[in-house]
Amino acid sequence: MKYTLLTLCFILAILFSQAQELYMPKEIKKAYTEGYRSNTGLPGKHYFVNKSKYNINVSFDPLTAKLKGWEEITYFNNSNDTLQSLLIKLYQNLYMKGAVRYTTIDSNDVTDGVRVKIIKLNQKPYAESLKARGTNMTVKLPSALLPKDSIKIELSWELHIPKKTTIRMGKYDETSYFIGYWYPQIAVYDDISGWYFQTYNGQHELFNEYADYRVSIDVPKNYIVWATGVLQNPEEVLNDNILKKYKQALESDEAIPVISEDDLKSRNLTKGTSWRYKANYVNDFSFALSDHYLWDATSIISEEGSNSRIIINSAYKANSTNFKHVAAITHKLMQEFPNFIGRSYPYPSMSIFNGGGAMEYPMMVNQGEEPDYKGAMFTTSHEVVHSFFPFYVGNNQEKHAWLDEGITTMIPMEFQ
């Protein structure tokens, strides 16, 4: 009995001492002791978020699935660290022969990876050789990037979008694609990991840095492009009768069939082929295209008392049974955000594309067919709530998927 009591006291002493200081991983502890984070939950006095600005011109050929791009990235080092190199993510190297994958891909989709070339660095030709390790490519800088300074990097690349494998993106029928993870992208540099070296293995979702995007997307005539952000040149790309309905949708709380079955029969949807999109302060940019999808659009006042409206697009196959409800579901959801999230939807657009599976991207969703209205309601609301978690709050959805997947599962239940 005496020994039992002593043992009990010993165990309690251990438990009590542990309760005084819970275990904290050393990199997180360091972020607190060095003043990047604070125990109040507010940012510490040295907290920083690095940022990029992307100017991208991309062309995509749906017949060959070949994508060719040029981009100029301006990268802002807001940290207190001097950077000797940049880390660039080449996510499509997932499909490269010999790549480490935690998922299977169709053997027809094995590629040589992303063929990338750095043209200039700070306006000067770049001569160093480039070698990617998995989906990471380190770029040595000829001179260090100092704290609070910025650097410009100009590069070109080519790749093939997978035709048979659809891991959150890819080809969904002969002429319909959802294009994600498609451009050389500066990795996250933060107070926890420094450069974020985790390689993409196909299993997990991705953790990306905030950036502004100006993207011009070239596709063949009669293809419609939906993308992250706001379409800048509807007058140049849409045929007059489609443009008229698009403009109506920008003012309408009811869903407007911007492209109807009759429009599809006419085979006369577009007059221009370069689609320009703009998005500010988002963690990624994706786009989708098709030459035979129906397109519903509606809009909603972005905040009470404001004049600007959020455009909501849904693009879907003519034989879809439940996608015709998706624009209205999203409109209703956005109406309810102030009540159950505490603020309105924080971006100017949302486009939901009838691809496959269910995957969130900033201002975009790639979503498969649901068997009934309830399923369409659940999946749409789950994916759209991801706009807040992880995108708006910026949590690492690769390491801590439970944070955003948990909350985006619970919140839509309340909505439903």
Ligand SMILES: [Zn+2]
């Ligand atoms: Zn989710």
